[in-house]
Amino acid sequence: MAAAPAVRFPVFGLVRLLGLAAAAAILFWAVHFRGGMALSTEEESKLPLFNVHPVLMLIGLVALNGEALLAYKTVPGTKKLKKLVYLAVQFLAMFLSLIGLWAVWKFHDERKIDHLYTLHSWLGLTCFIFFSLQWAAGFWTFWYPGGSRSGRAFLLPWHVFFGIFIYVLAIATSVTGLLEKSIFMQSAKMIERFSTEAMFMNSLGMLLVLLSSLVILALVSPGPSMIDTYRGSSE
Secondary structure, eight states: OOOOOOOOSOHHHHHHHHHHHHHHHHHHIIIIITOOOOSOOSGGGHHHHHHHHHHHHHIIIIIIHHHHHTHHHHOOSOHHHHHHHHHHHHHHHHHHHHHHHHHHHHHHHHHTOOSSOSHHHHHHHHHHHHHHHHHHHHIIIIISSOOOHHHHHHHHHHHHHHHHHHHHHHHHHHHHHHHHHHHHHHHTTSSOTTSHHHHHHHHHHHHHHHHHHHHHHHHHSSSOOHHHHHHHHHO
């Protein structure tokens, strides 16, 4: 079996920079192009209500989730501290995502739009459910009250696999969401195919693909990893 590639450039710094850039970009899109964000459901605030959805979902399931996955390599200190940071950041990501889901569901109700009829919505709901179950299983088994030694050893490789899988699923969901929104707006003649906003959304999608490649590279490259950190809890 081939070894993971050795990284000769500051991959963690690049991941953090691109994660911040993606979060800033979706905020800029919502505020500059789409009129801002609001949790109000009054008539004039319905579009800003929708904008809460992409902003919080991307920040939660992509930017914060990526940071949490790399906490085992970037956070100094004990194994317990690394696990605590991982669980805390992912809990924040889950909380923000829940608000994002509520916002789009409320928007659809207000506009009398059907729920869960697109591939993006199927991917997004699947991603959130898996993410929540993954967090709960990790908290219960590796933190409190803690599973048996054999249970921890069995769950460990699956926990790592699903962590990466869910992150990739979050990227796929975000990219299809950008594509779906862009097509809807073009069909409604809200934007042109080659407008600044359309090109900005395409660029954000490409940025997310690049970010995901660097996060995965950082995860599989030699050095301390989730496996190394959790192994202390399964032995």
